[in-house]
Each structure stands twice: as structure tokens, then as C-alpha cells.
Amino acid sequence: MALVTGFDANASGRIASLAGAIAGSERMHYAVISFLSVVSLVALWQFGSMALPSSVLPGPYRVVSALVANVLQGDIFTDIAITLGRIAAAFAIAMAVALLLGFSMALSRTAGIFFHVWIICGITIPALVTILTLYMVVGLNDTAAVLGAAAPVIPVLAINIREGVKGIDTRLIGMARAFRAGRRQQIVSVMAPQVAPMLLASTRFGIGLVWKMVLFVELLGRGSGVGYKIEFFYQMFNMTEVLAYALSFVFVMLFIEVAILGTIERRIFRWKRN
The missing domain is CATH 1.20.5 (Single alpha-helices involved in coiled-coils or other helix-helix interfaces)
Incomplete structure (x- = not known):
């Protein structure tokens, strides 16, 4: 022995x-x-x-040098913070509404039929029209900017969430019931592990889309933020600064992806490694 x-x-x-x-x-x-x-x-x-001419496409060294100069001056951090605040608010709104619509459409046939037309209209209407309409109705303010960035993203996220929820294996839920698992245990141990990959993918996808929409609304109607500065330097035909500001936010989004979302993914799916 x-x-x-x-x-x-x-x-x-x-x-x-x-x-x-x-x-x-x-x-x-x-x-x-x-x-x-x-x-x-x-x-x-x-x-x-x-x-290409340097005025059209400056090289990496020139752009990085301009970015370093902006960092040393410190003004760029204010614009990044303003844009990040708008991204966070727009993403929270878009994700909350998309979760409600996605789960409703997946779990209820009536809701799926009812909101189908909404989703089609939301995907079909150009984002520019939605943003300009909100600016006209709400005004040229941050509220309209955040809503304008969130609205075009909602239908896309809702479809992803709906399909993810529909993909839940109901046989596992039935097995859990057969073993007398409680409602909370069914949600935590059976449903959540199946929905988590979809939610994380939707989060990554949604943040990327919202970031692009926020730049767009800042370019159209705001006087601050990374999008505004990109538009300002474009009007001044200064492509070096345009790419420097764009590169700054690439680094910010990479940090969010690797340090924040990557950490969350490792914690949620550590059971796979085990």
C-alpha cells in the first residue's frame, strides 16, 4: 500500500x-x-x-516623439480622462440596455418578435443620423454625446447577447434540477459558466465600438476630449499630432484589454486551467 x-x-x-x-x-x-x-x-x-510624404503619413519615430512631448506637457492626460469618462458612461448605458433586450429576446418568444423590428431599425439607421438627431433633440452637451455613442452600439450587443443566451445547454439545467440543485446553484454553477464567455466577448466588442463612437461624437459636437483634438489637428493639417493622439488611446485601450479584462478573464476561467 x-x-x-x-x-x-x-x-x-x-x-x-x-x-x-x-x-x-x-x-x-x-x-x-x-x-x-x-x-x-x-x-x-x-x-x-x-x-508617402511625411505630411500625409509621418513615421513611427516622429509620431512617438510627438506623443512623448505631449505626455511631458501633461495636457494630453486631461483629454484622455474626459474621453475615458464618456466611454465608461456610454458603455454602461449600452451594456445595461443590451443585456435587458438580449435576455428578453432569448427567453421570451413574444419579446423576440416585438424587439426584432427595433433591432433591425437600430442596425440599419446610420450612426451619424442617430448622433445628429440626439444633438438636435438634447443639445450640444455631454448627455447627448454619451447617448449618441451608446445608441448605435446597443443593437449589435443585444444580438450577441441574445445568441449567447440561446446557446445555453438546457439539458444541464434539467440535470441540475434532477439532482435537486437550488435556483441560486443553478444560476451560479450551470448558467453563469455558459454565459460568461459571451458576456466577456460582448464587453470587449462593446468597449471597442463605444470608443469609436465617442471619438465620432467628440469630433462632431464637443470642445474637449481626444476626438476633438484629433479633429482640431486634422483641420490644422498636422497629421503627426493626429496620429500621436490616436496612438495614446491605443495604449490606453491595450492597458484596459491586458490589465483589466485579461485579469477578469483569468479569474473567471481559472477553473479551466485546473
Whole structure:
């Protein structure tokens, strides 16, 4: 018995070591491929800047130098903070409404038929028309800007959420009921793990769309934020500053993706690694 127990312990140790080595190899592979992807993008940018005038497409070094100068001056942080605030507000509104619509359409046939026309109209109407209409109705203020950024995103997120909820395996819920699992246990242990990947994907997708919409509404009707500065420097034919401000927010969105959403993903799906 002692010999068998010792054998099992040694085997478990070797398996754990092998699993750790495989995980480390996967992380290294991911890091290398990501690095090569970044290098390829910078190389394409550099080649494009060499083929075009610097006033049309400045090179990476020139843009990064302008970004560093803006960071040292400090004014860029104010614009980034204003834009981030609008993104957070617009995303919260869009996600809350999309969750309500998506779950309603997935769980109720009547709601699915009723809101189908709404979703089609929301997808068909150009975002520019929606934003300009809200500016006319609400006024040229932050409320209209946030609503204008949120409204075009809602139908797209609602469709994703509806399809994700429809994909829940109801047989697992029936099995949980057969084993007398409570309602809370069914939601936490059966439904949530199936819905979580869809919600996380919708969050990533929604933040990306809202960020683009916020830049658009700032360009059209606001006097502050990253979108306003991009439009201002474009009117001044200063493409270096245009790309510098755009690059600043690329770094911000990468931080949100890696540090925030990546951490949330690892915590939610740590059971997969186990």
C-alpha cells in the first residue's frame, strides 16, 4: 500500500511539473507571436511613411516623439480622462440596455418578435443620423454625446447577447434540477459558466465600438476630449499630432484589454486551467 501511495505521489508530481512546463511554453509562444505582430505593424507603418510624404503619413519615430512631448506637457492626460469618462458612461448605458433586450429576446418568444423590428431599425439607421438627431433633440452637451455613442452600439450587443443566451445547454439545467440543485446553484454553477464567455466577448466588442463612437461624437459636437483634438489637428493639417493622439488611446485601450479584462478573464476561467 505504501509503495502504491508513493508511486501515485511521484506520478502526480511529474504530471504537475509537465503541466507547468506546457503552460510556460504556451505563454512564451503567445509572447513571441504578439511581439512579432507588433513588429510587423510598425514595419508596415514605416514602409508606408517612406512611400508617402511625411505630411500625409509621418513615421513611427516622429509620431512617438510627438506623443512623448505631449505626455511631458501633461495636457494630453486631461483629454484622455474626459474621453475615458464618456466611454465608461456610454458603455454602461449600452451594456445595461443590451443585456435587458438580449435576455428578453432569448427567453421570451413574444419579446423576440416585438424587439426584432427595433433591432433591425437600430442596425440599419446610420450612426451619424442617430448622433445628429440626439444633438438636435438634447443639445450640444455631454448627455447627448454619451447617448449618441451608446445608441448605435446597443443593437449589435443585444444580438450577441441574445445568441449567447440561446446557446445555453438546457439539458444541464434539467440535470441540475434532477439532482435537486437550488435556483441560486443553478444560476451560479450551470448558467453563469455558459454565459460568461459571451458576456466577456460582448464587453470587449462593446468597449471597442463605444470608443469609436465617442471619438465620432467628440469630433462632431464637443470642445474637449481626444476626438476633438484629433479633429482640431486634422483641420490644422498636422497629421503627426493626429496620429500621436490616436496612438495614446491605443495604449490606453491595450492597458484596459491586458490589465483589466485579461485579469477578469483569468479569474473567471481559472477553473479551466485546473
